[in-house]
Amino acid sequence: MVIPDYKKYLAGERLPHIWCAGCGNGVILKALLIVLAELNFKHEEILLATGIGCICRAGDYVSFQRFQGTHGRTLAFVTGLKIARPDLKVFCLIGDGDCAAIGMGHLIHAARRNLDVAVLVANNLNYGMTGGQFSPLTPSKSLTSTSRTGKTETPLDICRLAEAAGANYVARTSVFHHGELRKFIREAISKKGFSLVEILTPCPTYYGRYNKIGGPGEMLTWFRDKTVPLNKYLQMNPEEQKDYFWRGKLVERDTLDFYTQGEKMKRPDD
Amino acid sequence: MTEEKNKVQFLSGNEACVWAGIHAKARFFAGYPISPATEIAEMCAQELPKHGGFYIQMEDEIGSIAAVIGASLGGLRAFTATSGPGLALMQENIGYAAMAEVPCVIINVQRFGPSTGIATKPAQSDVMTTRWGTPGDHSLIVLVPSGGQECYDLTIAAFNLAELFRTPVIVLTDAVIAHLREKVTFKTKEELFLINGDKRVLRVTGLVHDNFGYSSDVPEVAEKLITRLAQKIEGYQALLPRPRFYGPERPEVLIISFGISARAARQAVYLAEQEDLAVSLLELQTLWPFPEEKIRKIGAKAKTVLVAELNRGQVQREVRACGISPEKVRGINKIDSTVITPSEILNEILTIIKKNN
Numbered sequence: 215m216v217i218p219d220y221k222k223y224l225a226g227e228r229l230p231h232i233w234c235a236g237c238g239n240g241v242i243l244k245a246l247l248i249v250l251a252e253l254n255f256k257h258e259e260i261l262l263a264t265g266i267g268c269i270c271r272a273g274d275y276v277s278f279q280r281f282q283g284t285h286g287r288t289l290a291f292v293t294g295l296k297i298a299r300p301d302l303k304v305f306c307l308i309g310d311g312d313c314a315a316i317g318m319g320h321l322i323h324a325a326r327r328n329l330d331v332a333v334l335v336a337n338n339l340n341y342g343m344t345g346g347q348f349s350p351l352t353p354s355k356s357l358t359s360t361s362r363t364g365k366t367e368t369p370l371d372i373c374r375l376a377e378a379a380g381a382n383y384v385a386r387t388s389v390f391h392h393g394e395l396r397k398f399i400r401e402a403i404s405k406k407g408f409s410l411v412e413i414l415t416p417c418p419t420y421y422g423r424y425n426k427i428g429g430p431g432e433m434l435t436w437f438r439d440k441t442v443p444l445n446k447y448l449q450m451n452p453e454e455q456k457d458y459f460w461r462g463k464l465v466e467r468d469t470l471d472f473y474t475q476g477e478k479m480k481r482p483d484d
Numbered sequence: 485m486t487e488e489k490n491k492v493q494f495l496s497g498n499e500a501c502v503w504a505g506i507h508a509k510a511r512f513f514a515g516y517p518i519s520p521a522t523e524i525a526e527m528c529a530q531e532l533p534k535h536g537g538f539y540i541q542m543e544d545e546i547g548s549i550a551a552v553i554g555a556s557l558g559g560l561r562a563f564t565a566t567s568g569p570g571l572a573l574m575q576e577n578i579g580y581a582a583m584a585e586v587p588c589v590i591i592n593v594q595r596f597g598p599s600t601g602i603a604t605k606p607a608q609s610d611v612m613t614t615r616w617g618t619p620g621d622h623s624l625i626v627l628v629p630s631g632g633q634e635c636y637d638l639t640i641a642a643f644n645l646a647e648l649f650r651t652p653v654i655v656l657t658d659a660v661i662a663h664l665r666e667k668v669t670f671k672t673k674e675e676l677f678l679i680n681g682d683k684r685v686l687r688v689t690g691l692v693h694d695n696f697g698y699s700s701d702v703p704e705v706a707e708k709l710i711t712r713l714a715q716k717i718e719g720y721q722a723l724l725p726r727p728r729f730y731g732p733e734r735p736e737v738l739i740i741s742f743g744i745s746a747r748a749a750r751q752a753v754y755l756a757e758q759e760d761l762a763v764s765l766l767e768l769q770t771l772w773p774f775p776e777e778k779i780r781k782i783g784a785k786a787k788t789v790l791v792a793e794l795n796r797g798q799v800q801r802e803v804r805a806c807g808i809s810p811e812k813v814r815g816i817n818k819i820d821s822t823v824i825t826p827s828e829i830l831n832e833i834l835t836i837i838k839k840n841n
Contacts, residue, residue, distance in 0.1 A: 228698060273689065274699050281557065282689035282699075284580050287550045290542065294514060294551030297538050298558025320550075323543045476538075 236430025238415030286317025325379035346420025382407030504639030511537035579618030632666035731764030738786035751826035
């Protein structure tokens with residue numbers, strides 16, 4: 215594969231980044247930038263919207279337009295922004311805590327409205343920025359700094375939630391599956407309407423260490439072994455399913471997006 | 485735009501705020517229903533699309549202010565309206581707008597609180613919430629209309645000041661003037677003096693940032709940014725709506741008031757005048773930044789300063805902090821969810837004058 219010139223989107227002078235060694239966030243950012251280069255966007259056509267958390271520092275390392283909101287509210291900000299600037303291509307890069315805990319309401323409503331935005335959820339299975347607490351997406355029984363004897367709560371499938379809320383495109387993969395990752399990001403960005411890609415990404419500093427998975431390399435192979443294609447996952451019994459993450463494409467449809475729907479409903483005498 | 489024949493209108497304070505928004509070219513409103521501010525959202529839903537604008541009903545007030553900030557960054561003049569509980573939810577993002585310097589207008593129709601309180605009754609107890617509700621050192625502008633015309637005029641001013649200072653501006657009304665129907669004269673195109681913002685999203689963050697919008701944790705960068713944010717409005721108070729002064733310059737009693745209480749005070753000044761009493765009124769139009777110098781100057785010439793407000797003395801505290809000797813400052817306050825009447829203020833004036841002599 216010939217890698218296109220993605221570095222024009224990178225604010226190289228801002229490096230080194232703040233992410234820990236072995237963190238998957240750089241892989242996600244690079245995958246996004248490669249897709250942008252493949253689609254050859256102009257700098258002024260695109261905007262990276264982030265929230266608060268490890269992945270949200272990505273905005274500091276891009277050379278194009280960047281918006282960083284408050285924790286959990288990114289999609290609410292983007293709702294207003296997209297009404298004012300429907301021409302702007304917006305991608306959100308948010309974490310599992312940001313989108314599934316504090317910002318879950320906004321995620322559901324953005325998907326329900328079918329806002330034309332691509333949401334990339336970097337799921338590192340815990341709150342990394344604050345030192346490794348469990349999030350709603352952390353698997354049951356996981357050890358974290360706030361679940362020393364194992365997480366007792368049931369995790370959430372954010373993809374199924376987005377599907378039920380009305381998203382036009384939903385997929386899940388991991389940073390280990392790099393080809394699939396770029397493919398899903400490209401499809402999500404190209405899709406009109408709300409799209410969500412959940413990306414499993416290693417946090418060796420906290421999740422990997424607490425759960426004795428190992429270093430960066432071991433965490434990547436862990437994602438390889440712990441993920442199964444969606445069709446295979448659906449054939450498993452519910453008990454078996456608990457030990458795996460499905461990956462693949464969950465939804466692909468073409469419901470009218472929020473802005474187009476609104477424009478269509480305007481009566482001529484308005 | 486406003487045609488000559490429609491110039492004089494009969495409007496509630498809430499309606500006056502909406503027309504002000506439309507005339508000030510606001511084209512985006514995001515809101516969430518809440519008494520006693522709901523009519524603003526209802527009317528925006530009806531009127532904005534007719535003027536090429538957008539109304540969106542968000543999932544909560546946090547989302548409303550976020551969408552307003554997003555739309556503003558996208559180049560639309562944007563506003564929202566709420567009341568106490570909603571204002572509480574908006575606070576984090578109001579701080580964001582102050583930090584990221586995004587112009588936006590928030591109309592806060594005060595109701596009796598704290599918490600759900602009495603949803604349909606008035607209060608003036610959000611004085612400190614509007615100023616210090618969001619954490620951290622910051623500055624913002626709060627304007628306090630006292631009737632329909634002022635709702636219209638000050639909301640237009642709010643949009644201009646938001647653009648000029650790149651800051652959130654809160655228009656602080658209350659449940660009474662929001663629903664009080666009065667004569668309102670619209671401004672003509674020539675009278676509007678709109679300031680135009682540009683239409684670019686750049687690099688925006690709520691983190692401490694350098695001049696290029698990149699985040700920074702360098703102490704010097706943080707100090708420079710916070711100092712500038714805290715001082716950028718205080719240094720230009722002459723550009724903000726000035727307090728109105730009624731009555732003799734060296735009064736026996738100077739009333740300081742705002743909003744609906746200032747309306748009662750105006751009548752009290754008139755009644756006092758009938759009885760040959762030297763009573764004046766300083767009616768605030770800008771609440772924050774607090775017009776300290778003006779109050780110090782005018783207050784020095786009065787024997788007694790009486791602060792009339794529907795709370796337990798939030799503005800009275802600020803008046804004392806202006807450097808007026810504490811024994812000179814008194815308050816007339818009401819916290820029973822009803823308004824202060826002119827005769828109540830007059831009685832207080834008579835008691836004070838009797839005591840003074």
